[in-house]
Amino acid sequence: MQLRYVFSELGQGLRRNLSMHLAVVLTLFVSLTLVGVGVLFNQQAARAAEHWGNQLQITVYLCRANDSAAVCPNAVTDAQKTEISQVVDDNPEVADFHFESSEQALDKARELYGDELFSGDNPAITAADMPQTIWITLDDPQQYQGITSAVQGLDGVSKVRDMREQVAPILDSINMLQWVALGTAAFLVFAALLLVANTIRLAAFARRKEIGIMRLVGASTLYIALPFLLEALVTALIGVALAGAALWGFMYFGIDELSQNRLKFVPWIGWDEFWLAAGTVAILGPLLTLLPTLVLTRKYLKV
Amino acid sequence: MIRFEKVTKSYPGHPHPALDNISVDVEKGEFVFLVGSSGSGKSTFLRLVLREYRPSQGRVYVAGKEINRLAGWKVPRLRRDIGTVFQDFRLLPNKTVTENVAFALQVIGKSRKEIKDVVPETLELVGLSGKGDRMPDELSGGEQQRVAVARAFVNRPMILIADEPTGNLDPTTSVGIMKLLDRINRTGTTVVMATHDSSIVDQMRKRVIELENGHVVRDQAQGVYGHQN
Numbered sequence: 001m002q003l004r005y006v007f008s009e010l011g012q013g014l015r016r017n018l019s020m021h022l023a024v025v026l027t028l029f030v031s032l033t034l035v036g037v038g039v040l041f042n043q044q045a046a047r048a049a050e051h052w053g054n055q056l057q058i059t060v061y062l063c064r065a066n067d068s069a070a071v072c073p074n075a076v077t078d079a080q081k082t083e084i085s086q087v088v089d090d091n092p093e094v095a096d097f098h099f100e101s102s103e104q105a106l107d108k109a110r111e112l113y114g115d116e117l118f119s120g121d122n123p124a125i126t127a128a129d130m131p132q133t134i135w136i137t138l139d140d141p142q143q144y145q146g147i148t149s150a151v152q153g154l155d156g157v158s159k160v161r162d163m164r165e166q167v168a169p170i171l172d173s174i175n176m177l178q179w180v181a182l183g184t185a186a187f188l189v190f191a192a193l194l195l196v197a198n199t200i201r202l203a204a205f206a207r208r209k210e211i212g213i214m215r216l217v218g219a220s221t222l223y224i225a226l227p228f229l230l231e232a233l234v235t236a237l238i239g240v241a242l243a244g245a246a247l248w249g250f251m252y253f254g255i256d257e258l259s260q261n262r263l264k265f266v267p268w269i270g271w272d273e274f275w276l277a278a279g280t281v282a283i284l285g286p287l288l289t290l291l292p293t294l295v296l297t298r299k300y301l302k303v
Numbered sequence: 304m305i306r307f308e309k310v311t312k313s314y315p316g317h318p319h320p321a322l323d324n325i326s327v328d329v330e331k332g333e334f335v336f337l338v339g340s341s342g343s344g345k346s347t348f349l350r351l352v353l354r355e356y357r358p359s360q361g362r363v364y365v366a367g368k369e370i371n372r373l374a375g376w377k378v379p380r381l382r383r384d385i386g387t388v389f390q391d392f393r394l395l396p397n398k399t400v401t402e403n404v405a406f407a408l409q410v411i412g413k414s415r416k417e418i419k420d421v422v423p424e425t426l427e428l429v430g431l432s433g434k435g436d437r438m439p440d441e442l443s444g445g446e447q448q449r450v451a452v453a454r455a456f457v458n459r460p461m462i463l464i465a466d467e468p469t470g471n472l473d474p475t476t477s478v479g480i481m482k483l484l485d486r487i488n489r490t491g492t493t494v495v496m497a498t499h500d501s502s503i504v505d506q507m508r509k510r511v512i513e514l515e516n517g518h519v520v521r522d523q524a525q526g527v528y529g530h531q532n
Contacts (some may be wrong), residue, residue, distance in 0.1 A: 212393065213395070217383070
């Protein structure tokens with residue numbers, strides 16, 4: 001097969017339809033970026049949910065020594081702990097529960113806030129400052145009042161926190177951002193598909209003489225379609241590259257900056273998630289242009 | 304080389320079939336004129352040979368293949384055995400004469416070396432040597448049709464189909480094109496030519512198949528255009 005011909009046709013095609021190709025590239029660029037941002041938000045929500053505990057979990061804080069809560073005259077005793085776990089275990093709404101020691105809580109905090117608060121000769125926070133906790137997973141997240149009232153008021157319980165109340169607003173806003181990004185992306189993806197279809201129609205029209213002759217002299221369908229497919233691939237790759245760069249900028253100037261300097265308490269996504277988003281975009285971009293091209297070249301270039 | 308067996312071709316929305324139960328046999332190396340008024344079914348006949356359409360009924364064999372059953376992806380192979388020339392030349396205006404002829408070989412994947420050898424040879428055969436670098440609009444109508452014939456013949460097809468090849472040319476130029484087609488026919492290529500040009504048919508004295516309203520009304524060896532006695 002004469003690749004030289006195919007590539008010269010490709011160059012000609014790209015130049016002839018420059019404005020249409022530009023429109024496809026820009027639409028792809030914006031829609032793919034939004035898809036990538038949606039993926040990043042999705043990962044962010046997953047990561048936050050994972051870190052803060054499953055959204056269905058309830059945390060029971062047990063009394064520390066010198067607890068500020070009025071219900072805690074002393075640190076929780078082993079007998080009280082047994083009593084509390086018995087109550088939790090007996091409750092039919094509880095799916096699962098586990099204890100978390102002060103040391104485990106400290107490790108978690110260290111991971112989140114960095115080492116300097118916790119190290120040195122006289123650290124600001126020690127294991128003694130961290131309460132022991134019981135993490136309870138419910139069968140049905142709506143039925144949390146039963147277990148809350150059962151545990152609340154038991155000796156040795158400092159307070160009961162329903163995780164969802166704390167984390168829900170943050171998770172909700174991340175989720176909302178995700179759907180805004182993906183929803184906008186869906187419209188733009190549709191626009192991109194229409195643009196690709198129009199571009200092919202114009203290109204097929206501009207080349208109708210060549211195509212007519214190619215069919216007559218017995219060029220294979222693939223050979224006739226190849227310049228169209230390559231054009232689609234080139235525009236897709238440019239769109240993907242631009243979207244990848246935009247996502248990289250979003251991570252580098254947005255997330256990295258935020259996570260290192262501000263809002264440290266949020267467990268931010270990292271470069272692994274960036275690569276996932278970039279990979280999604282890299283697969284989706286060529287699909288968005290190649291699939292309509294394959295379908296339409298079959299229609300317009302039928303032998 | 305070309306065989307129609309009780310072939311009917313109707314188009315959707317048309318009450319009368321374009322071809323109605325016709326049977327025709329064209330041997331290898333024959334030269335056949337297809338005559339008849341507009342709408343008599345000549346173009347449908349040619350398009351069936353090219354497998355642009357399939358017959359509604361009956362069978363069409365071209366170059367040993369039954370085209371009814373020919374899979375879509377095999378159609379390009381079939382067309383490499385058929386050269387086609389039209390009334391309106393259909394040259395690519397932005398390519399030179401050489402490039403126009405070479406195009407037909409490029410797009411079926413012939414090597415550059417082969418193209419380099421065959422194209423000038425074919426241009427010489429059609430009487431255009433020395434004009435390979437001209438653009439189509441620098442040529443006369445007759446010369447443009449010679450380019451089209453060169454393009455159709457450059458792959459040495461078994462069959463050459465000519466649809467009114469002299470329709471846009473003056474009588475003198477037409478004679479030149481007919482001599483060219485005759486020469487190509489003498490190389491063993493089967494030629495099927497649809498035409499309205501009575502003087503050409505009368506001069507050539509080849510086989511004439513006349514169509515009327517989709518029927519073969521005459522099939523005559525060494526015929527003339529008009530009605531026989």
